[in-house]
Amino acid sequence: MIVRRAVEAFGADYPQWRALTRTMLKCDFRSASGIQMGGAESKGGNRAFWFSLIWYALIGLYVAAMVGATAWISGTDSAEIVHRGTLLGGTVGMALVATMLGMAILIDFQTVVISPDDYDILAHQPISSRTYFLVKLTNEMVYAMIIGGLVGVPAFFPVLVLSGLTAAAGWLVGVLGVILATTLGIICGYAALLRFVHPQRLKRVISYIHVIFFMAVVGAPVLLGEVLEPIFERAELQGGFPTPDWLLLIPPAWFASFQSLFGGEWSAGLAVAALAAVGTVALLLYYASARLSFSYAERLGLMATASEGRRRSARPRPGHRRLSPEFNAVAALIRGQFRDDMTFRLGVLGLVPATILYLFMAMRDGPLLDPFVHLGFESGRLWLLHLAALGFPLALVETLFKSESFAAAWIFFTAPVARDRLVVNSGICVTAFFIAPYALLLAGIFIWSFGNLWHAMAHALVLALMAHVCIQMLLLVAPRLPFSQPTKKGGRMGYLMGTITVGVVIAALLPLGLWVGYSRTDFTLGLLGLLAVAAFVMPRIVARGIRSRVEKLEFTG
Template sequence: MRRLFEALGVDYIQWKALTLTALKLDVRAGGVVGATAQGSKRGAGAFVGQVIFYGGLGLLLAVAVAFLGDRFAAAMLVVSYVVLLVATTMLLDLNGVILSPTDHAVLAFRPVSSRTFFAAKLTNVLVYTLGLATLVGLPPVIAFAMKHGAAVGAAALAAVYASALCTTLAIVSGYTWLVRAIGSRRLRGVLSWVQFGISFFVYGGFILISDFVDRNALANFSLPWSPWLLLYPGTWFASYIELAAGAAGGLQAAGVVASVALAVALARGLRGRLTLEYAERIGALTAAGAADPAPASPLRPGRWFRSPEVRAVAILLRGHFRNDLVFRMSVLAVLPLTLLYLVLGLREGASSPGREPDLGFLSIAILISPVLLKGNLAQSEAYRASWIYFVTPADRTRLVRATCDLLLAFGLVPYLVFIAAALLIMGYGAARVFAYVSMMGLTSSLVLLLVTLMAPELPFSKPRAKQSAGAWRVALLMALSGGFAAILTLLVEPVHKRPLVLAAILAALAGANLLVSRLMRPRIERKAAQLEFVA
């Protein structure tokens, strides 16, 4: 191993130290400010949550493999799911994958070569993505082995890891090409919109894949081979399973050769120019961040910002949206997901003549989106700057409440307006749209207030954890929200034709919001008094 690293120009001891340190920091990122004594327990809890959540998804894939009659269709399903999982996970945290301004503080004054630091960063990413691939891919691999033999199981394992590896390297290569193409100064602004566009591509691909599987594989339990399938890289990795099962043919062999060629090309590309210029790139990125001009039109007190705490939180939100790519992506990612749910609902209605489109998934998105944004709003790489909350005369209770109010005013309300406009364009009646949006909006506001009541948090005061650290909490929240969403969606049809009943329901929801809002202050005051700053 040491000789291999030396041949690549990487210092083995430095690489090992940097990699282990990065992994330890990722595990400890599950802790929160003021709770360092329990940091290891929280990190272990987050790890167990990931295992349960992604292992459960893997079990669902194993069931699909067991019941699908066509081996190739099952292989395509598993590989496509692994590729989709790795791609979406990396897209959410792409800014810190290879280049980050904070790297300059580590690399600039230490005798660590660019190639060594690059290798350590890439290893950290691969451990994360291959770990996810293991949790999701191992159950279907076992299903392949039990159903088709040990050789097919081994080939399935190779397909899972090869597809995850190539997806990771492809995204990293695209990122590094973007750094060279547009320069470090424009990277911060352009990258978030590139991520936004790729999100539409990824979620649109999910719809196309689901259409393809529904119409060809699940209906007939058969997915015939075709030369056109080689245009989809997932076919290359699924070919491993077909060759191991004895289906030796020119198309299968071509798929395997193409996958190997792709991996070699990506590895050679990453070993080349960027590794030699890594120090220059992150130094330029740091300088570009320091040279960013101040905002031309600062926020001023007015109708929306009469309270100093509200104005302070608003300035923080705007500043993080401009400069924190992870936070910006977490906000923008709501839109492609919403469009995905709208399209899925319309497909359900179009599949059965006379049947209304299914808005169940869209209702879940409306209920949980503000809560997910609240969780992202509490995290930041610059969380150590939250010391200012504890040394200024600012009211921490008002800061927590201002965070919730701004999420409602500038997050939930524009989101509901966007959904209402989309539904009207799609042909929904105005009365039905008003009933649906108003009921879902008040319920979403109530959910956000309840979450704030249970777990009040200061804005941008916690270290950022891996996106999947709270995946089991998200799954639980979606399950609970799904029940509320189903009930409210069913109520829309009979209620929108009865104005008095609709008014009574809206009044009850508004009263519940007001009651929870009144209960929030004493609890937040107690919790805010217990908060402590820990660097």
């Protein structure tokens, strides 16, 4: 068997590698659910995972389109289609594959690398460090190959049409190299950070890295379109756009060089770039095999149990006594989770720079257009801020129900609290802590852009009320207790992109409603009044609508 020989050639024990790998993958794919309806098995436990795969496949189609379009225009002679722009198009595609794969690993699969339990479970077993490393690497590579394949393989077909079968085969080799380099690079990064940072603080550092990747994923389509638009225009005028000489200095171009070499474009620069790609993977593999061992797992386990020092306990504020007990309870949970839960912190912090990025893109051509003056779709790039104002809060709500500490949700089933009010107040907390300050920020931006105080305040208020109503409608459709569900590998990106997709649909249809609502002053006042009434009534409607359903929830964590 080829696999057995490869494992043994690496110095690992094949039966142990096979048993541990199968066990870890079974544990990962098991549909665990902390809360189930009426004690029945959750039928949609892996729905988010499969939605994530569909989303990655759609991203793969986008990558294929960008690779094909960039390769088509990046040539100087229309007759040289066979060798047209394989390096520039391949570099764009490799960069997108690496960005999406890195984002997925950091958000969904970081526990595959960071696992303090490994040493306690496996240290007393006769397992070598080489076997342990190969098991961890295999476990991580399974997910990386699935995601990288969905994102990178669809571009095989435009490369096949433009450059031939051999160049398309080179594209697949480059994608494999990018997957290996990205995965090994993240593993090495974890191992290097662990030498200097406490695991609890390590999660905090990683959350900030997540913010950077979140900005890259959210802004990549917009920024890439802005960068390639002038290139396309120049190529149309000149009959092509030559590949710049400095491109080989960029690491994604090293892996794209396989596509050019396999397609027959031989040069010393491409050969050196291909050798740099192979050397990078080999160096990362060597460093990862030296760092990811039982000593690494032991140090992680010992450090995870160490104390970081006592924190000063928060004193109750007098003003909180005037609020409902359920609101105070959820607010305290949100503050605690923001401090200790990396996933939730990412969900909050990642939206701020993404909003700034969208604001920058919306105002690239000047101040935003006043929707009261430019009715309907004439408001131009204002839709980007509509997406941020409506889609991002929905994405934040999804992070409000999942936590690594979901087992602590037993308190909801023993404390004398109304579960329906806990669910409703979860949405109200999002409105109070996120949507309200978000609306104030947008109001300031609108005042500066519109030059009309009342138009700016009214538009910001409309967006805030709509976001609040959308959140309550989401809770009505899918009621869940705060931080009571386990995080599942592969599910976070599905939830994130799913809610943002809903926000995109709402933002796309919003100009139609605003066209009517902003056409006359009395219509505007009527729209504000209708939204205000809906915002006041919806929490009560949701509480009544979900009461019987949340009472049937059973804790099975």
